[in-house]
Amino acid sequence: MSLQTAPAGVQGGGIAIALKEAGKDFETAEGLVRALTPTNFNVREGEFTVLLGPSGCGKTTMLRMIAGLEAPTSGTIEVDGRNLWIADKRDNVALADMGMVFQEANLFPWLSIEDNIALPLKLRGVSKSERRQRARELCKLVGITGFEKRYPRELSGGMRQRASIARALSYDPKILLMDEPFGALDAITRDAMNIELQRIWMETSKTIVLVTHSISEAVFLADRIALLSPRPGRIQEIVEVPFARPRAVSVNEDPQFQHIANHLRDRLEH
Amino acid sequence: MSLDTPIVSTVAPQQPAKKRKKEIPTWIGSVTLLVLFLGGWEFYVREFNVSKLILPAPSLVIEAWYASLWLPSTWYHTWITALETMLGFFFAMVFGVALGAMLGKSPRLEKMLNPFIVATQVVPKVALVPLFVVWFGFGITSKVVIAAVLAFFPIMLNTALGVKSVERGYREVLASLNASRLQKITQLEFPSALPYILTGMEMGVVLSIIGAVVGEYLGGSEGLGNLAVKEMNSYNTTALFAVIMHLSALGFVFYAIVVGLRRFLIPWHESAQVKK
Ligand SMILES: Nc1ncnc2c1ncn2[C@@H]1O[C@H](COP(=O)(O)OP(=O)(O)OP(=O)(O)O)[C@@H](O)[C@H]1O
Numbered sequence: 001m002s003l004q005t006a007p008a009g010v011q012g013g014g015i016a017i018a019l020k021e022a023g024k025d026f027e028t029a030e031g032l033v034r035a036l037t038p039t040n041f042n043v044r045e046g047e048f049t050v051l052l053g054p055s056g057c058g059k060t061t062m063l064r065m066i067a068g069l070e071a072p073t074s075g076t077i078e079v080d081g082r083n084l085w086i087a088d089k090r091d092n093v094a095l096a097d098m099g100m101v102f103q104e105a106n107l108f109p110w111l112s113i114e115d116n117i118a119l120p121l122k123l124r125g126v127s128k129s130e131r132r133q134r135a136r137e138l139c140k141l142v143g144i145t146g147f148e149k150r151y152p153r154e155l156s157g158g159m160r161q162r163a164s165i166a167r168a169l170s171y172d173p174k175i176l177l178m179d180e181p182f183g184a185l186d187a188i189t190r191d192a193m194n195i196e197l198q199r200i201w202m203e204t205s206k207t208i209v210l211v212t213h214s215i216s217e218a219v220f221l222a223d224r225i226a227l228l229s230p231r232p233g234r235i236q237e238i239v240e241v242p243f244a245r246p247r248a249v250s251v252n253e254d255p256q257f258q259h260i261a262n263h264l265r266d267r268l269e270h
Numbered sequence: 271m272s273l274d275t276p277i278v279s280t281v282a283p284q285q286p287a288k289k290r291k292k293e294i295p296t297w298i299g300s301v302t303l304l305v306l307f308l309g310g311w312e313f314y315v316r317e318f319n320v321s322k323l324i325l326p327a328p329s330l331v332i333e334a335w336y337a338s339l340w341l342p343s344t345w346y347h348t349w350i351t352a353l354e355t356m357l358g359f360f361f362a363m364v365f366g367v368a369l370g371a372m373l374g375k376s377p378r379l380e381k382m383l384n385p386f387i388v389a390t391q392v393v394p395k396v397a398l399v400p401l402f403v404v405w406f407g408f409g410i411t412s413k414v415v416i417a418a419v420l421a422f423f424p425i426m427l428n429t430a431l432g433v434k435s436v437e438r439g440y441r442e443v444l445a446s447l448n449a450s451r452l453q454k455i456t457q458l459e460f461p462s463a464l465p466y467i468l469t470g471m472e473m474g475v476v477l478s479i480i481g482a483v484v485g486e487y488l489g490g491s492e493g494l495g496n497l498a499v500k501e502m503n504s505y506n507t508t509a510l511f512a513v514i515m516h517l518s519a520l521g522f523v524f525y526a527i528v529v530g531l532r533r534f535l536i537p538w539h540e541s542a543q544v545k546k
């Protein structure tokens with residue numbers, strides 16, 4: 001666990017997201033299911049954090065609580081120092097600091113790509129010309145220039161996911177939350193998307209929390225990996241990943257990469 | 271390179287053969303079938319000397335229909351039937367979409383109303399037509415009510431289904447963006463339910479015409495349905511067929527307009543894609 005040099009995105013080492021004894025129990029027909037045991041965890045500003053763990057260990061639950069889609073049943077979650085959930089009602093100022101990217105691109109099929117990307121701005125009452133302008137910039141940022149007027153069904157899965165990242169970035173949130181955004185893509189596209197995501201992160205200096213169950217994706221992308229274990233879901237270990245940025249795909253040949261990956265695999269397997 | 275050559279040469283001769291097969295447009299088949307049908311009908315009537323009272327030859331029917339197009343009364347009756355259909359359809363749309371949206375949004379309301387919806391569904395609504403004539407008189411009102419009642423159900427049920435079928439993932443997008451209630455309706459629920467509403471409208475518009483015509487059969491003195499009954503009573507079967515043809519044309523126009531809306535309103539939807 002060597003100390004890493006500050007990546008391009010780090011702003012001041014402040015805390016972007018703080019989970020304080022935050023936990024979640026689901027009520028089901030068979031009684032309470034503990035999805036996440038009360039957890040303490042800080043996401044630092046500008047940092048790329050990856051939540052890694054096997055299926056059912058509560059990664060999505062943790063991310064959805066941070067994203068304001070699910071209220072914690074215990075503890076609190078603070079975003080930029082603001083309590084996100086007060087008495088099961090979410091604080092919309094804190095919410096506006098975050099953008100969510102889902103596993104499915106979830107683009108609205110009746111909107112063109114540019115209208116999809118600018119949808120959050122439309123909801124905020126931004127003028128049409130300004131939305132156009134912003135959508136064009138974002139298409140360039142995520143590498144789908146020229147597809148502004150197309151409909152989602154005319155794009156490949158990878159391009160759709162790029163558009164959904166652009167949509168989450170449209171209102172310039174400080175934090176980007178991503179739940180297995182590339183889980184549905186083939187391995188080659190996935191590698192390409194990881195490179196792109198690293199570039200976008202470095203260009204925009206966002207704080208990113210990404211969920212995955214791919215060890216290599218986690219090690220490639222992360223500054224820090226929070227390793228979760230199931231039944232009941234909890235953070236088992238936090239692993240720092242020291243490689244310099246920007247990382248190339250070939251970083252996975254580095255012995256230290258192998259070392260971290262093997263360590264994570266061991267921990268996941270038992 | 272040497273591998274490429276045989277692949278190209280085996281594909282090349284197949285392609286034109288495939289293309290030639292595709293080049294026959296399907297409408298030629300449709301027209302051929304229609305011509306065969308009318309020809310068979312004409313032949314049967316002439317060969318077996320079928321009475322004009324039972325089955326007039328298609329040539330006579332077309333002639334009678336064409337002649338009727340020059341009578342102002344034909345167009346007056348057409349206008350009445352069209353008006354009843356449009357008004358009935360309009361009210362069915364207003365109430366069907368509104369109630370359907372409410373049912374789709376509120377599972378509790380749907381559960382509460384479900385027995386009544388099922389009950390009204392299984393009642394053969396055409397059986398209520400005499401009742402409507404008693405309540406609303408022999409004028410246009412009773413026909414509009416019948417047309418509206420018949421078209422209402424498919425529109426309402428399809429709207430409710432559409433609102434219920436909004437994808438969870440899309441809802442979460444708006445939830446994560448903190449959209450207001452109104453924004454959820456205008457940005458997501460309405461566009462998402464629109465293909466379903468259009469399906470309901472396609473079913474509804476046909477039922478509206480049926481409702482108006484059945485209403486005219488039973489009471490009043492106007493409309494194409496009434497005209498048909500008059501021709502039947504005077505044993506003018508050829509004219510009756512002509513009225514039926516005219517009604518079919520009217521129905522076709524209405525249906526085509528609603529189906530055309532699909533391309534216009536939801537060009538993004540799978541159902542509006544032009545299939546080759
Ligand atoms: N809405 C819910 N109701 C009941 N139980 C739930 C609900 N959502 C999640 N759970 C349970 O909580 C646990 C954690 O689920 P979660 O979706 O967070 O896992 P995950 O780590 O994201 O898994 P995966 O990698 O498969 O996506 C699971 O045991 C799951 O069954």
Ligand SMILES: [Mg+2]
Pocket residue numbers: 059060061
């Ligand atoms: Mg998950």
